[in-house]
Amino acid sequence: MDKKDKIFLDTTAVSTFEFNETVASVFDDMITRSVPLYREIILQQARLTSAFYREGTKIYDLGCSTGNFTAALISEMGEREFNLIAVDNSPPMLEYFNKRISGFIGHSRVKPVLSDIMDIKFEKSSVIVANLTLQFIPVAQRGKIIKKIYDSLIPGGIFLITEKTVNPDGKLASLQQEFYYRLKEENGYSKIEITRKREALENILIPETVEAHIKRLKAAGFHAIEIWLKWFHFAAFLCRKDS
Numbered sequence: 001m002d003k004k005d006k007i008f009l010d011t012t013a014v015s016t017f018e019f020n021e022t023v024a025s026v027f028d029d030m031i032t033r034s035v036p037l038y039r040e041i042i043l044q045q046a047r048l049t050s051a052f053y054r055e056g057t058k059i060y061d062l063g064c065s066t067g068n069f070t071a072a073l074i075s076e077m078g079e080r081e082f083n084l085i086a087v088d089n090s091p092p093m094l095e096y097f098n099k100r101i102s103g104f105i106g107h108s109r110v111k112p113v114l115s116d117i118m119d120i121k122f123e124k125s126s127v128i129v130a131n132l133t134l135q136f137i138p139v140a141q142r143g144k145i146i147k148k149i150y151d152s153l154i155p156g157g158i159f160l161i162t163e164k165t166v167n168p169d170g171k172l173a174s175l176q177q178e179f180y181y182r183l184k185e186e187n188g189y190s191k192i193e194i195t196r197k198r199e200a201l202e203n204i205l206i207p208e209t210v211e212a213h214i215k216r217l218k219a220a221g222f223h224a225i226e227i228w229l230k231w232f233h234f235a236a237f238l239c240r241k242d243s
Contacts (some may be wrong), residue, residue: 005030008189008196017200019065024092027066033187035132036180036231038068042131044228045160046072048238049127050080052158057126059084062117063133067097074104082109085123089116118145122152131162135205143216150220155243159222162229162236166207176232210235 005026017023023030032038046069049059061069064086073084086101088094094114101107113120117133118141128149134142149159167173184194210227217225217239224240 003029005033008193008200017197017204019088019090019093021092024066024090024096027093027096028068031065031068033189034184036183036234037229041162041229041236042068042072045069045129045131045236046076048158048160049073049129050076052127052156053077053080053082054126054154054157055081056124057083057154057157058123060120060122060125060128061086062120062128062130063136064088064097064112065090065093065131067100069129069131070097070101070110071104074101074106074110077106077109079106084110085113086110087113087115087117087120089114120148122148124154125152126154126157127160128153128158129160131160132164134161135163135207139206139208143219146216146220150222150241153241155241157241159217159239159241160237161213161239162234163213164205164207164233165210165213165235166233168209168211179232207233213237 003026007022007026007030035041050073053059059073059082061084064070065088067086070084070086073082086097088097091114094112097112101110101112117130118137122128130149134145137145153159167176181194185191213235214225217237222239222241224242226238227235228238229236
């Protein structure tokens, strides 16, 4: 059973959010209670990856955390050969990732890498996944990493990205937040926990509008872009590199 996320019940909780041992130990509970339809996102991304993967290329999981996508992909691919590079810059996250993935038959198809994703030298790839990762990168650097991703993909390859977004209309943005906080309360978080986590993430997690994401993706070269899932704040994109 996953350890319960009670980090922000503690009045001495750190003021700035970071992916340390404390967060890593409760991450699976935190993510499933904090991100609507998270399991559905992971499931469908694994299926999309299976459909678009091409032999002789790489799959990248950028910000792999504790391995939810990787585990789903191993299950989806079955006995098919593939080569996945799983990247995270948090040693505790990668430690949990390694413990989890080592229990799967065929885990040798996965290479965990401890690195800032900005430092990755991408090899030829057919699928790149980034779940709730770009939002933690300084805005000024986001275009650079998206361009690197685009350039590494083979024609017909895809980039799957999920992000927390914000609506440019103030009233709709407030509505998004209201319904999101309501969901978190329904998932067992108290108002004080929600407030403390929001304060801890301030200036750490910087969401952008859907329009800003699409503009950046198009600037990198993507023109086939699908928002295949949207739930108030959260949006999952499928971006295909054309020939």
